[in-house]
C-alpha cells in the first residue's frame with residue numbers, strides 16, 4: 001500500500017546545509033504592556049527590530065555590531081526561537097524558526113549576554129548537569145568539558161571551584177563551553193566577550209576561530225568591540241535602532257568610507273561612525289512608534 005500525504009499537510013522541509021541562516025524582513029516591537037521592568041519611560045511600543053534582512057554563509061563567522069539597546073539580543077533571541085517575531089521570516093538550515101522550532105533547536109545553541117549557573121556547583125558539575133539534560137553520555141561530557149575549558153584557559157583548579165567564586169570572565173568561559181558541548185552547527189553568541197579582561201577575550205576569540213576552522217561550524221555573534229569584529233568576522237552588519245544600516249566584509253565596509261585614503265589605514269570605529277552617524281559606545285534611546 002502506498003503511503004499518501006494528506007492534501008493539506010505542510011511538506012516537511014529538509015536540511016539545507018548551504019544556508020545556515022537566512023533572515024528576511026524581521027520586525028519586532030515590544031509593549032506597551034511588556035515594557036522592560038526597569039524602564040521609566042511612559043508606556044509606548046518599543047521598536048526593537050525593523051525590517052532586518054541578511055544571510056550567513058555556511059562555515060563563516062558573521063558579526064552584528066550595535067550599541068546597547070540597538071536590538072542585538074532581541075535578534076539573537078528571535079533566531080534561537082525564544083522570541084516570536086511580529087513579521088518576517090527566519091530560516092535555520094531551511095527550517096522556519098516558528099513552524100519548525102524543534103528542528104531548529106537541535107541545530108543551534110546560544111551563549112546569552114548574561115548567562116546563569118548553579119552558583120554552588122563547580123563549572124564541571126554545571127556542564128555535567130547540562131549534558132544530562134541534553135542526553136549526552138556522562139563520561140563523554142566530562143572529557144569534552146575539561147577539554148573545552150582547558151582550551152578556553154580556565155585552569156583545572158577553577159574548573160572544580162564553585163561558580164560563585166569565579167569572576168564574570170571565568171563564568172563567561174563556562175557559558176561558552178556549555179554552548180559548544182552539544183556541537184551545534186550554528187552557534188549564536190550574544191556579546192561573548194563583553195566585560196572580559198583582554199587575556200580572556202583573546203582566549204574566547206581563539207576558541208571561536210578554532211571551532212569555525214576545525215569543525216566547520218557557522219557562527220553568528222554580536223559585539224560592540226570593533227577589533228573583535230575585524231579579527232573574527234567574515235562579514236559584518238551595523239545595527240542602529242533595530243535596523244541594519246550597513247553590511248559587508250570588513251574590507252568592503254572600510255572601502256565605503258576610505259575616500260582617497262589607503263583602505264588598510266581606515267579604522268573600524270571610524271567606519272561605524274561614518275556609516276551610522278554615531279558611536280557604538282553610546283547607549284541608544286528606545287525607538288518608539290512615534291518616531
Ligand SMILES: Nc1ncnc2c1ncn2[C@@H]1O[C@H](COP(=O)(O)OP(=O)(O)O)[C@@H](O)[C@H]1O
Pocket residue numbers: 030031034035036046047048066067068069070071072073074075285286287
Ligand atoms: N522583553 C522586553 N520588553 C520590552 N522591551 C524590550 C524587551 N527586550 C528588549 N526590549 C527593548 O528593545 C530594545 C532593544 O533591546 P536589546 O535587544 O536588548 O538590545 P541590545 O542587546 O542591542 O542591547 C531596547 O529598547 C530594549 O529596552
Ligand SMILES: [Mg+2]
Pocket residue numbers: 072073074113190
Ligand atoms: Mg544585549
